[in-house]
Amino acid sequence: MPRRLVDARRTAKVRGGAARGRSGRAATAVLAAALAATLAACGGVGSGGGAGGGDGTTGSQSSLTTMGFGLPDEIATVRVDAFKKARPDVALRINEGQFDEQAFLSAVASGNAPDVVYLSRDRIGSYAARGAIQPLDGCVSEQNIPTGDFYPAAQQQVKYDGKWYGIPEFYNSIVLVVNNKAAKDAGVDPAAVDTSDWDGLAKLAEKMTRTDGGKIERFGFYPKLPEFLPLWAKANGADILSADGRVSKLNDPKVAEALDYASRLVESQGGWTKLKAFTETFDYFGEGNPFVKDQIGAMLTEQFVVTAMAGTTPDADITVLPFKDRQGNPVNNVGGNAWVIPKGAKNPDAACTWIKTMTAADTWVAAARARADKRAKEGKAYTGTYTGNAEADEVIFSELVKPSGKKAFDDAVKVIRSVQEAGFVVPQSAAAAEFKKAWEDAGTRVLQGSQNAAESLARAHTEAQKAIDEATS
Amino acid sequence: MKKGAEERTSGEKGAAEKGAASGAAGGEAVAGKAAAEGGRRAGRAGRVRPETRWAYVFLLPWLIGLVLFQAGPMLASLALSFTDYDLIGAPEFAGTANYARMTEDPKVARAIGNTVVYTLLHVPLAIILALALALVLNRITGRAAGAFRTIFYLPSMTPYVAVGVLFLFLLNGQAGMVNAFLALFGVEGPQWTTDPDWILMGIVLMSLWNLGSTTIILFAALRNVPRELSEAAMIDGAGAWQRFRAVTLPMISSALFFVVIINTISSLQMFDQVYTMFFGNQIAQQSYGDAALFYVIYLFQQAFQFLHMGYASALAWVLFVVIAIITLIQVKVGNRLVYYEAEEHAG
Incomplete structure (x- = not known):
């Protein structure tokens, strides 16, 4: 099933379908807003009890409520079991489902916050700046969470204003996946595809593209704009935000140059509107993925697309390569989820234990071992679990991941591991959501042809800086 | 056919029909209009028609919901529209800044x-x-x-x-x-x-x-x-x-x-x-x-x-x-x- 449609279905599920109509949503929002006015301020986790005033106990047993997390597989269940073993005194309630911003904020505002929340790391800055989530420095020190185990980029992404606001879970890297057939059709060795040579890449993209009348049959090179704009900017030697998250750098000419190049790549292969419609039909995670169906020549993607292909289409003829900057060095914009504790959590101490347990190296290794065993029983290769914990990954990839006999995927694992060191993140900002929206819209305007890169990014820079200034004032 | 025509000459009947139509569509406006028309005519006659009374009875659940779940939050949102409010902290009075910002x-x-x-x-x-x-x-x-x-x-x-x-x-x-x-x-x-x-x-x-x-x-x-x-x-x-x-x-x-x-x-x-x-x-x-x-x-x-x-x-x-x-x-x-x-x- 195409990814967007899967997402849309998830949206339907999470949003509760017809149960919440337009007026219902508006009423809920405003009611939540009105209730929020009565809430008191709170402190951090680990500094002596729950900020919400309650102790999270029901009778003699304390409770822990999660949000944004589910139990779809052994990677989740094994770690949850580890927590249950560590804290048998805690009654665990897992509210399964994806993180829903509206539900989360309404819960916090109305004083019914869950104890621990699983969300995308790039949201942390906005919530931290507004006090919707608590600093975890006390939790880290009291429970001796070995923060040095986490990848540096992941550490950076869960910190705001020098404080820990989250603990990272997975560590998603971006790699280049080449469809060997498309490369060979273009007369190129797939392993020799070099993204540091922008002129060469543009020519290769056109060669790999195949159209029939007005329809695209194979898109040569999918640069994944606008979502990968920070990656393209980095490849051109630019950051889009200052390290302290207070100064937009979207007006850097190198960012404009990168956006201009990547958008011209799209244009030369048929244009954005056709590409977007074409990619909406893709089933990235199924047996009919775009590489097997020869719909893509090469694309930038998160590594989980590759690991999914290892399970669904182990004979896919692909080559996975690092994405390189213009100097030829690997560059990798990493991301993933994190655990945070919201304002008003009734049992922050148990939440802290949960976070520590879920992200600890030994818990990850146990979960990965369960996954490897399951794969072995199914007769499938285990290509690893890419956690935010570097210590765990070291064990997983040295002891549990074995050569599968499928060279493409065995090589892919090595490549993904090799680019992890090159991981970078866009720094957290008090206006993280507005900042992201500004550069995404800028990229979309350029792709749609309504503005050139410099003009569009100049507008985005103004919007973003204004939002940052307002959020930090 | 004649009987039907006679029925339709009744103003109350016409209003009731409109109300019924709106009920099928879930539209309160016509029901309200029907009730209003019925009420006006009832006033002229000096008494409240049974249809009007029943219209209000059927409208009552919605009216209660309106007051409890919509009118209150609406008034709260009117007050919030004059504040700087991020849902987490306390609202800060901002005058008409939000309205000016829209322009x-x-x-x-x-x-x-x-x-x-x-x-x-x-x-x-x-x-x-x-x-x-x-x-x-x-x-x-x-x-x-x-x-x-x-x-x-x-x-x-x-x-x-x-x-x-x-x-x-x-x-x-x-x-x-x-x-x-x-x-x-x-x-x-x-x-x-x-x-x-x-x-x-x-x-x-x-x-x-x-x-x-x-x-x-x-x-x-x-x-x-x-x-x-x-x-x-x-x-x-x-x-x-x-x-x-x-x-x-x-x-x-x-x-x-x-x-x-x-x-x-x-x-x-x-x-x-x-x-x-x-x-x-x-x-x-x-x-x-x-x-x-x-x-x-x-x-x-x-x-x-x-x-x-x-x-x-x-x-x-x-x-x-x-x-x-x-x-x-x-x-x-x-x-x-x-x-x-x-x-x-x-x-």
Whole structure:
């Protein structure tokens, strides 16, 4: 099933379908807003009890409520079991489902916050700046969470204003996946595809593209704009935000140059509107993925697309390569989820234990071992679990991941591991959501042809800086 | 036939019929109007008619809900619209800054533009199409009639979110059925879901899926048109079009007026389907820019994505006032154009 449609279905599920109509949503929002006015301020986790005033106990047993997390597989269940073993005194309630911003904020505002929340790391800055989530420095020190185990980029992404606001879970890297057939059709060795040579890449993209009348049959090179704009900017030697998250750098000419190049790549292969419609039909995670169906020549993607292909289409003829900057060095914009504790959590101490347990190296290794065993029983290769914990990954990839006999995927694992060191993140900002929206819209305007890169990014820079200034004032 | 005609000369009966029609459609406005008309006439007669009393009884649950769950939060949001409020901290008084900000925000202008264009396209198209369907339904008699009415109404049972997902498939420019159909005639269809020049048109197309309620209201009105009037016109030599224009249209004008108002309001509040299609997940949010940015979607983004609750409340109140003004104008204009059979007889 195409990814967007899967997402849309998830949206339907999470949003509760017809149960919440337009007026219902508006009423809920405003009611939540009105209730929020009565809430008191709170402190951090680990500094002596729950900020919400309650102790999270029901009778003699304390409770822990999660949000944004589910139990779809052994990677989740094994770690949850580890927590249950560590804290048998805690009654665990897992509210399964994806993180829903509206539900989360309404819960916090109305004083019914869950104890621990699983969300995308790039949201942390906005919530931290507004006090919707608590600093975890006390939790880290009291429970001796070995923060040095986490990848540096992941550490950076869960910190705001020098404080820990989250603990990272997975560590998603971006790699280049080449469809060997498309490369060979273009007369190129797939392993020799070099993204540091922008002129060469543009020519290769056109060669790999195949159209029939007005329809695209194979898109040569999918640069994944606008979502990968920070990656393209980095490849051109630019950051889009200052390290302290207070100064937009979207007006850097190198960012404009990168956006201009990547958008011209799209244009030369048929244009954005056709590409977007074409990619909406893709089933990235199924047996009919775009590489097997020869719909893509090469694309930038998160590594989980590759690991999914290892399970669904182990004979896919692909080559996975690092994405390189213009100097030829690997560059990798990493991301993933994190655990945070919201304002008003009734049992922050148990939440802290949960976070520590879920992200600890030994818990990850146990979960990965369960996954490897399951794969072995199914007769499938285990290509690893890419956690935010570097210590765990070291064990997983040295002891549990074995050569599968499928060279493409065995090589892919090595490549993904090799680019992890090159991981970078866009720094957290008090206006993280507005900042992201500004550069995404800028990229979309350029792709749609309504503005050139410099003009569009100049507008985005103004919007973003204004939002940052307002959020930090 | 004579008996039926006599019944329709009763003003209260006419009002009750209008109320019943609105009840089938879930529209409170006509019910309210019916109740108001009934009340006015009852006042003239010096007593409250049983129908009026029952109308209030049936309206009571909704009125209680209105006061408890809508009026209170609405007043709270009015107060919040004069504050800087992020949902987490305490609101800070900001005067009229949120309203002033709207005049400088280019996205507000874009959202208003998209919403207005959509409304101007959707409302007439939806009503013309629904009227055509209602006319077809009105001609179907016998056992098949019930089945056809059900079939025509079924699309309205589809949840909005499902409709959004469905039309992502149908309107896809590369593999969708709409363009596949156009290709049969040698027409290369546009990129409905990705080309900013066509996204709004695609949304209008999608909106025509949910015509069931409008169709049923107009169908009910058509059923109430006295057959003897058409027959008299026919005897006088009027053709089909003349009968439709001079007899049917005036007789259903009150129902038409109602569906114009309801469709206008719902168009200005468009949210669910468009949000599902173009804003429902992170990838979608990244990819479409402002081409599908409707006013309520922008309001929602400001509230829950950027936590600007004060600004979002101001946006909501401006929309409320605009809808109220538009509805008032429609009522004033409608009073000149709409033929109320009941008032005619009462006068």
